[in-house]
Amino acid sequence: MTVNELTGAMELEIFALPAPENSITGAYCGDLLSWVMGRAEPGNAWFTIMSNQNVAAVAVMADLSCVILTEGVRPDPQLMEKAEAEGINLLGTALSTYEASVRLAATLGP
Amino acid sequence: MKRCAFDLHSHSCLSPCAENSSTPDVMAGLFALSGFDIAALTDHNSCRNCEAFLKACEHYGILGIPGMELNTAEEVHVICLFEELSSAMAFSEYVYKRLPDIRNRPRIFGEQLYAAWDGSITGEEEKLLISASGIGVYEAADLAAKFGGTAYPAHIDREANSLLNNLGFWDGGMGFGMAELSMACPADFPSRREDLAGVRFLRGSDAHRVEQIPERPSQFMELDKLDRASVIAWLRRRNTL
Known part of the structure; x- marks a missing residue:
């Protein structure tokens, strides 16, 4: 499934969508950036409540397909800019990280 | 007694998020120009530009x-300050060994530059310095003390990398008696939280470039003698529970 398709299926808010055709391989949930850098798999969607510009840097480092801010968190202006500049898809949802993960799992299917 | 102006939180070009032009000598010079008597260099997870910073401070007539x-x-984020450069360097090596083996990508995070006291660039650090170390927050106070220093949490009012935000509440068991507030923190912030009762505060500029060094000092410590032993002793007294 592409990030573009997921955005429609989960009705995600778009903050930046420079690479809509990125393919989603699975997901990683977490707010400690070092853990994400060390553990997320390439192509993962990343659920987080962190909204500072290092989020985009970590997404590049870990080669993630998109970042999904949960709990209605809004990105800092610097994060918006950096996501656009680095080609990182930055999306948002009002759902909690748990609820959003369940929705993603159901959307991706078995 | 001398009334000494201080700022104890600043970064040099070794921190990837700092400007490359923020060499230790430039930061030291601006602290002196702005009227500070005491300034600390606190790069992320490294003290390796401190020798240059100390030498530059001496040159500009500040501590x-x-x-x-x-x-x-x-x-x-925890600010760790030392009386001796040699202890700071030993602490720096200890922390370096406990950083994950992730390489910096300068294009994304910024360069991590070593500099000499005259501002010349002497090398580049390849390991990413802003990673989380393997040192837990409950270990930090004791560890810094063991190395002859003192430690207290940085910018606890902020959202990112703050003790209150990441851990939820202040726990005296962590061993800190003092905390840093960011320059922008509202004055009534501490009184809004019961868990901060009894904690002492200071502010840190967290300057990553010269423009972020305050135009004039707003904090002072009363010292008999302007030297590092007196500064660390003053901090330790306030940092005890």
């Missing part, structure tokens, strides 16, 4: 304090 902004395993 430099060697320090580090430690990133704990919980991604809480």
Whole structure:
């Protein structure tokens, strides 16, 4: 499934969508950036409540397909800019990280 | 007694998020120009530009304090300050060994530059210094003390890398008696939280470039003698529970 398709299926808010055709391989949930850098798999969607510009840097480092801010968190202006500049898809949802993960799992299917 | 102006939180070009032009000598010079008597360099997880900073501070006639902004395993930032450069360097090596083996990507995070006291660039650090170290926040106070220093959590009012945000509340068991507030923190912030009762506060500029060094000092410590031993002793007294 592409990030573009997921955005429609989960009705995600778009903050930046420079690479809509990125393919989603699975997901990683977490707010400690070092853990994400060390553990997320390439192509993962990343659920987080962190909204500072290092989020985009970590997404590049870990080669993630998109970042999904949960709990209605809004990105800092610097994060918006950096996501656009680095080609990182930055999306948002009002759902909690748990609820959003369940929705993603159901959307991706078995 | 001397009334000494201080700022104890600043970064040099070794921190990837700092400007490359923020060499230790430039930061030291601006602290002196702005009227500070005491300034600390606290790069992320490293003290390796401190020798240059201390020498530059001496050149500009102010007192430099060697320090580090430690990133704990919980991604809480903790300011660690030392009396001796040699202890700071030993602490720096200890922390370096506990950083994950992730290489910096300068295009994304920024360069991590070593500089000499005259501002010349002497090398580049390849390991990413802003990673979380393997040191837990409950270990930090004791560890810094063991190395002859003192440690307290940085910018606890902020959202990112703050003790209150990452851990939820202040726990005296962590061993800190003092905390740093950011320059922008509202004055009534501490009184809004019961868990901060009894904690002492100071502010840190967290300057990553010269423009972020305050135009004039707003904090002072009363010292008999302007030297590093007196500064660390003053901090320790306030940092005890």
